[in-house]
Amino acid sequence: MAKLIGNKKNIAVFISGRGSNLKYLIINSKIKKSLFKVCLVVSNNPKAIGLKYAKKSKIKYYIVKYKNSNNLETKLLKLIKKFKIEVICLAGFMKILSKNFINNFNKPILNIHPSLLPKYKGLNTHLKVLKNKDKFSGSTVHLVTPKLDSGKIVMQKKIKVSKSDNQTSLEKKILKLEHDLYSKAINNFLSNL
Numbered sequence: 225m226a227k228l229i230g231n232k233k234n235i236a237v238f239i240s241g242r243g244s245n246l247k248y249l250i251i252n253s254k255i256k257k258s259l260f261k262v263c264l265v266v267s268n269n270p271k272a273i274g275l276k277y278a279k280k281s282k283i284k285y286y287i288v289k290y291k292n293s294n295n296l297e298t299k300l301l302k303l304i305k306k307f308k309i310e311v312i313c314l315a316g317f318m319k320i321l322s323k324n325f326i327n328n329f330n331k332p333i334l335n336i337h338p339s340l341l342p343k344y345k346g347l348n349t350h351l352k353v354l355k356n357k358d359k360f361s362g363s364t365v366h367l368v369t370p371k372l373d374s375g376k377i378v379m380q381k382k383i384k385v386s387k388s389d390n391q392t393s394l395e396k397k398i399l400k401l402e403h404d405l406y407s408k409a410i411n412n413f414l415s416n417l
């Protein structure tokens with residue numbers, strides 16, 4: 225049985241663009257047995273399409289300009305404290321958080337990455353899968369550390385790559401599985417805290 229019913233943990237979701245993972249995190253957070261609640265959305269991109277999901281659900285959102293990152297991260301940490309955020313979830317956030325930020329937050333930061341880590345850290349994962357003729361690909365939810373895409377794996381889900389797959393079809397399949405995987409991984413992670 226899920227713990228913490230009625231006492232959901234506050235999470236912040238960081239995005240940069242489309243925000244389809246954010247959309248499903250919001251939807252899934254409203255399920256009764258969900259252990260988390262999306263309380264804050266942060267985007268480094270004022271034009272991120274995903275911001276519409278925050279607006280629609282009346283979730284506070286904050287746009288950060290990454291010009292002076294030191295100053296900005298200090299402000300961001302204050303905001304996160306104000307919202308009593310227990311876990312930060314990166315969902316297509318295209319900026320790298322500094323070691324300083326990660327250490328100062330001092331609580332878990334999760335990321336969803338569209339590959340079967342430790343394979344294919346960084347960008348262009350689908351292209352790499354296709355080039356190497358891998359039979360499987362998938363997505364990984366992992367803890368964020370200062371080392372890119374290298375933190376402890378929380379949950380992973382794989383799919384078969386078919387001969388007819390191209391970058392677009394692979395991205396579509398993986399994105400679909402991510403929409404379910406991310407919430408499951410967060411709930412699993414929180415239930416083990």
Ligand code: GRF
Nearest residue numbers: 242243244245316336337338
């Ligand atoms: C996802 O594929 C995620 O794995 C990666 O960036 C993409 C974000 O998609 N980190 P969206 O913005 O959530 O639609």
